[in-house]
Amino acid sequence: MSPLNIKKSASSHSAYELRDPNAPVIETHTLAVIVENEPGVLARVIGLFTARGYNIDSLTVAEVDHSSHRSRITVVTTGTPEVIVQIKAQLARMVPVYEVHDLTVEGPSVQRELALMKVAGKGEARIEALRLAEIFRAHVVDSTLESFVFEMTGTPEKIDSFAELMRPLGLREMARTGVAALSRGV
Amino acid sequence: MTRQMTGARMVVQALKDQGVEVVFGYPGGAVLPIYDEIFQQNDIRHILVRHEQGAIHMAEGYARSTGKVGVALVTSGPGATNAVTGLTDALLDSIPLVVLTGQVPTFMIGTDAFQEADTIGITRPCTKHNWLVKDTEKLSETIHQAFHVASHGRPGPVLIDIPKDVQFATGTYTPMEKSRVSHYQPRVKGDPEAIAAMVEMMETAERPVFYTGGGVINSGVRASALLREFVAATGFPITSTLMGLGAYPASGTAWLGMLGMHGLYEANLAMHGCDLMINIGARFDDRITGRIPDFSPKSRKVHVDIDPSSINKVIRVDVGIVGDIAHVLEEALALWKSRGSRVNQAGLAKWWAQIAEWRAVKCLTYKNSASVIKPQYALERLEVLTKGMDRYITTEVGQHQMWAAQYLGFEAPNRWMTSGGLGTMGYGLPASIGVQIAHPDSLVINVAGEASWLMNMQEMGTAMQFRAPVKQFILNNERLGMVRQWQELLHGERYSQSWSESLPDFVKLAEAFGCKGIQVTDPKDLDDAIMEMIRYDGPFIFDCRVEKHENCFPMIPSGKPHNEMLLGDADTQGVISDKGAVLV
Numbered sequence: 027m028s029p030l031n032i033k034k035s036a037s038s039h040s041a042y043e044l045r046d047p048n049a050p051v052i053e054t055h056t057l058a059v060i061v062e063n064e065p066g067v068l069a070r071v072i073g074l075f076t077a078r079g080y081n082i083d084s085l086t087v088a089e090v091d092h093s094s095h096r097s098r099i100t101v102v103t104t105g106t107p108e109v110i111v112q113i114k115a116q117l118a119r120m121v122p123v124y125e126v127h128d129l130t131v132e133g134p135s136v137q138r139e140l141a142l143m144k145v146a147g148k149g150e151a152r153i154e155a156l157r158l159a160e161i162f163r164a165h166v167v168d169s170t171l172e173s174f175v176f177e178m179t180g181t182p183e184k185i186d187s188f189a190e191l192m193r194p195l196g197l198r199e200m201a202r203t204g205v206a207a208l209s210r211g212v
Numbered sequence: 213m214t215r216q217m218t219g220a221r222m223v224v225q226a227l228k229d230q231g232v233e234v235v236f237g238y239p240g241g242a243v244l245p246i247y248d249e250i251f252q253q254n255d256i257r258h259i260l261v262r263h264e265q266g267a268i269h270m271a272e273g274y275a276r277s278t279g280k281v282g283v284a285l286v287t288s289g290p291g292a293t294n295a296v297t298g299l300t301d302a303l304l305d306s307i308p309l310v311v312l313t314g315q316v317p318t319f320m321i322g323t324d325a326f327q328e329a330d331t332i333g334i335t336r337p338c339t340k341h342n343w344l345v346k347d348t349e350k351l352s353e354t355i356h357q358a359f360h361v362a363s364h365g366r367p368g369p370v371l372i373d374i375p376k377d378v379q380f381a382t383g384t385y386t387p388m389e390k391s392r393v394s395h396y397q398p399r400v401k402g403d404p405e406a407i408a409a410m411v412e413m414m415e416t417a418e419r420p421v422f423y424t425g426g427g428v429i430n431s432g433v434r435a436s437a438l439l440r441e442f443v444a445a446t447g448f449p450i451t452s453t454l455m456g457l458g459a460y461p462a463s464g465t466a467w468l469g470m471l472g473m474h475g476l477y478e479a480n481l482a483m484h485g486c487d488l489m490i491n492i493g494a495r496f497d498d499r500i501t502g503r504i505p506d507f508s509p510k511s512r513k514v515h516v517d518i519d520p521s522s523i524n525k526v527i528r529v530d531v532g533i534v535g536d537i538a539h540v541l542e543e544a545l546a547l548w549k550s551r552g553s554r555v556n557q558a559g560l561a562k563w564w565a566q567i568a569e570w571r572a573v574k575c576l577t578y579k580n581s582a583s584v585i586k587p588q589y590a591l592e593r594l595e596v597l598t599k600g601m602d603r604y605i606t607t608e609v610g611q612h613q614m615w616a617a618q619y620l621g622f623e624a625p626n627r628w629m630t631s632g633g634l635g636t637m638g639y640g641l642p643a644s645i646g647v648q649i650a651h652p653d654s655l656v657i658n659v660a661g662e663a664s665w666l667m668n669m670q671e672m673g674t675a676m677q678f679r680a681p682v683k684q685f686i687l688n689n690e691r692l693g694m695v696r697q698w699q700e701l702l703h704g705e706r707y708s709q710s711w712s713e714s715l716p717d718f719v720k721l722a723e724a725f726g727c728k729g730i731q732v733t734d735p736k737d738l739d740d741a742i743m744e745m746i747r748y749d750g751p752f753i754f755d756c757r758v759e760k761h762e763n764c765f766p767m768i769p770s771g772k773p774h775n776e777m778l779l780g781d782a783d784t785q786g787v788i789s790d791k792g793a794v795l796v
Contacts, residue, residue, distance in 0.1 A: 062395075065344065066332060066333075066336065066344075069333070069336065070336060073336055073337055077337055108524065108528075111524060112521065112524070112525060115520045115521035115523075115525075116521045118520065118521075119365070119366075119398075119519060119520060119521050120341075121340065121341040121361055121396050122341075124395060
């Protein structure tokens, strides 16, 4: 006999339901993470994302200051606003992490990605590919009688649209670097 | 002062510099040079365990009961992999540990050498941080750095992997004071504006409650003292998680008892009905919150935590204060006094009257028996007979752990060692040895279930060898009691694999280890047997045969809010929905 006057079995939700059921707004954020350039630091950051179920849309890493052993990891991630805040807090508390910047909220930023695309074709398609490359300001960095390798930098969206155009014209292979980003101004 | 020495000697020197007195460990090929150095000195005591998992749990017990960093030393490969459960346990309960592992020589790494494992890769997700040291020149500084990281911010286990050639090679020893200052300096002082916001909310609250956790213990003895002062100054009721027991005394007038899945009725209903919740060093664990959308729906919430990622992780709060508990409580208390703060007397009086009604339910009441020992009764007697003694309690994991939390009272911090976050069966026996090594003259009791206890029973050898007179108080129901309870409530009483078949004779087992054992089945014999256990000078195995089908109440079933808790067997019929059954 329960002293409580509460209807039992009234609930249907999971105890692990952490997200707001009303507003699952998914946002895309670009984070710049300044880390100590030590062995395994990238594995640590990636491990955090997989272990906690966060998304990685794009990730780049390279040493940016040799003398102080700093590397910059640029991560493009998606999630609800709550998840984005968690990702930043989880990154910031890691021992080799110096700074976490959310370039999406800290003001305007420049985002660039480099892509190489191999397009094979003959005749009209080949000419059309070259013409479109000029419009998109892609450079030819390798050329045979039957193929080009185009190099282009730009926003991920620009690269996406160029790739879409190249697909019917003989796009064979593509390599992309992922996004590098800096805030605008000083 | 910089000196040339081998990497192995550096390890011992750095541990001495860090004030380490005890190392729990087990030798092997990849750590032989370090063991050679340990052999040639007398400052650091080495406790030889029987299994590396035991070493880590002992170091945890040592750390939890002293507030110091626990240290363990194990070999490469299986030595390191055996440490993984303990590391994960320490990570989830924020216990500061430095674990040293041997590794195959640097030139053999990656060749699948004998006893090679990717220790850094394996332990990366179960340590706060880890290092592979490939250069003897960097070894001493890395060890100093490791102690800093383990003990600062939210404490946790760290691991240093040391290849054998790095132990043999000679390098320059860097003393602690000459080591590079770590950039890892977590914030300890809380934001004054947030603290002021909390104090203002406390002045007007009608139904406030303090909800405290293991962070108070981790912050140090001073944090507990300040917490007591703050509770006394405000007259607010206080409850605590499993990990935080002892920060506020169980005999204190404002004490509501533990909260959570098997927490007290008054504590959980106070959490559900409060209008101001002040979370100090707890993390809104799922054992505490139950169903998230129904968790304390009408309260404003304040959360004090040293780890910024804890705030708003599970429960959105109104005020988040990132900082060390002792620092934040000191500032808050100072502000409380300087403002001449007053509480909402009328509201608080009504609130306490409501709490008194909940208390009157006497949720820990159980049906005692004259013929069978009820586990609750055994713990009540243990409490009565050991109260006031210099006592430390460890536990294994399961029903007995919850009953121990319910029926034993803790008056001081660092007296209660239990595996909370990970729920590691096999934790209690080695942890009790670690506690006893730190407190050789105190009474150390491991409240155990027979199934958990068997998981690391080899450590009785360690207890004997190092004369650690730990008392193993085993509530033996010949069942995996908590599994059995869930099978009864959720799985149609189909008791799949949840009984302990072919148990050893614990009395003979004790004799085989060279210590004393006793079996008690009659409630009348319980007191005398407990006294015999306390008085016995040496390790003791107490086989307390208890009621086999007792369930642990109160209980908030999975997927239910606080106010739908079950108080006894009669409440349990068909209350857990299919969706609740999916949860753990």
